[in-house]
Amino acid sequence: MRQTGWLAVNPRRDFTRQVTLQDLELNQSYALRIESRSLRGMKGQTITGSFKTALGAAQSEAFQFVVLTCQSWPTRDKGTAGLQIYDNMLALDPAFFVHLGDIVYYDKRSAGGDVDARTPELARFHWNRWYGTTDVVKFHQQVPSFFIKDDHDTVTNDASPGRREGDLTWDAGLSIFREQAPMGERTYRTRRWSQDLQFWLVEGRDFRSPNNMPDGPDKSIWGAEQKAWFKREVLASDAPFKILFSPTPVVGPDRKNKKDNHSNANWTHEGDEIRKFCAENNIIVISGDRHWQYHSIDDGTGVHEFSSGATTAKHAGGFSLDLRTPEHQYLAIIGGFLSGEVASVGGEKQLTMRHHRVDGSIAYEYSYSRAE
Template sequence: MNHQDTKTRRILGTVSAIVLALSFQVGRPAAQPYLGNGIKIGEVSATTAKVWVRLTATPDRNRDGIPWGTGDVPHRPGNPNSPDRKKMETTTSDDPYFRQVPAGKTLWDMADGVQGAPGFVRLTCGSEDEGEQQVGWVQVSPDEDFTTQFDLFGLKPGTRYSLAVEASGTPESDISALLESSFRTAPAPEEEGRVSFTVVTGSRWKTMDHPDGHKIYVHMRALKPSFFVHTGDIVYYDHLHPYATHIDLARFRWTRMYSLPRIVAFHNEIPSYFIRDDHDTWQNDCWPGMMPFMGNFTLEEGQSVFAEQTPVVGKTYRTFRWGKDLQVWMTEGRDYRSPNTMPDGPDKTIWGAEQMAWFRRTVLESDATFRMLISPSPIVGPDHKGKLDNHSNKNFTYEGDLIRSFMAEQNMIIVCGDRHWQYTSEDTRTGLPEYSCGPTT
């Protein structure tokens, strides 16, 4: 198959008759490139899927790298591990990384870095009773952090597909890394079937409970869920070590997190959906036009990094069906919102008019038995008394009431992220139930 130089690669029609054992293998130790970030299998439906890949210069992160310092990033008095975000509004530096990387050193000399690498990727996909389809070799680009994404179309509902992802320096070179995996498509919308899934929020590096990745990924993987949803705050740009004052440091946080063996093993086999919130979009409680405290790193760059590092199709608000009985909606809470400081009323919004109209229309069109909103932040709450950033807060009461009333009328369920604790609650006015998934640690 000829080389394709667009970022998204498409596999059309039937796919293959190969049965591959689930494993992760790295080729010759001296060869490049590697697949140190594994893969992400995303946006799986009854007939489609998307596979994310990044080529790396090493098979593992730099475990012996230089520890991160704060450089020119101010920290709170008496707490060197917490940035002073207010001071960052006026702090400048003549170094794009704010001297968090020592002079004479590179980003990849730092602890836990995973340097990308040039090269080519080939993907083969198939099932037991369909013809084989192969795409590649596809060249990755440093402009996209050495990532590429493959769109798979024409899949059969409720079918297990095997994947083989190969890496090589050139199309003519030996294979330098091989990853073999599999996933199952969703049942058709008219088919009944068992479904189980897991949802998390808040994956902070500094509170990670195991050096190979959060313990929860081991337990979730053992459950063999049909799919997984991360509600956001997947990484924290506005936390130290490093504070993402530049797009390179934002990418560093993603590739560091997704080099951890437990997380790599999970995503190599579990279909996943990714939502973003404030910390993995730009900065704490952010909205468009907000006063920046991220140095040289912009909101627009944060939006582009998310699209680059996750297998998301189209708009970040979307819905998917899992058989006859379940339909899930995932919403976007950062791109269309009003300032938190704006007085509440009909013109104040988190979702924006277009997303609100889409949500109402698609919910009313759905005949699924269970209709569930998975939201990056609470709709019902409870929340901290001083919080002013989501629909459960008093400063977004007008739009929050509209959403709660409509969802209660439609007998829907909410699962939310963002909050650093688990809870179940019920809106006292409408009876709408909400379940807070809690953070990874």
């Protein structure tokens, strides 16, 4: 058993503290116990949990992971317990979870929220409310999790550097996300989960150019440093399956009036660059932000993209079956989540992506194979 001493929390940062767990062994299960006390030594709450570490680049065995995006408090489907989708994801015994952004909705008008977070205190209220619900807490007590932010959990809809809403400034939004979500040095990261899978989580807000900037080589959502890091890390990887987790679409297709992601016409230059690189390196894209489910294949490059859809049936929408294109392999205007299963089948490595409805039932699946 290992333990820390008593560690101070920061009252100016919502009484939080992030603690790095070091020297963990690969493919090992750990139990965790967190105790609290007042400054005067009065005993407080105790939280317990468990997790299993990644397999690492040398080990191969079957596992599943789950992916979610877009959870709005007014559209929750289990009252103060939270969201039924978390129990249905937990039933798959996932090795890890990725939240692709819009974890909370600070803005009321554009996103169906019920409280405008126009101060840092109200922004924290949004986090405390969601992450105090029983279903969400139970899930995260058992599943290693990665978080990416998008616009609604930074400041407001389609937010870019410098944006503010009332007293909630851009810098405050960035700081609160790092305060509330477990995070290392950077908000863009890569993990080699197993011999078979490596994935990349990218940052889509911190470094972006304005949406209305003329398109060209200097216009970027990722920024030069992150883009160079991504290409360098991908080229160094020998994982059979590579996944890009992006908070916004790279392939789409999107609606014609949208201007905030790489599938939109005003981001063609960098979008083409990233799609071409993903195609050359067999990268599968999993996107957040969309309130509908889809699997699409880019006409120009053949890059595949999946979207999980929003967390509840009430939250689903924003697209229509009438907008289906030949790029869509699957399209459904429903809520739900996405799972991926890595396994060996008939002498081949196989990655199977599945779209699930909110109740956990499978709506669609698609498999990729690689020679062992």
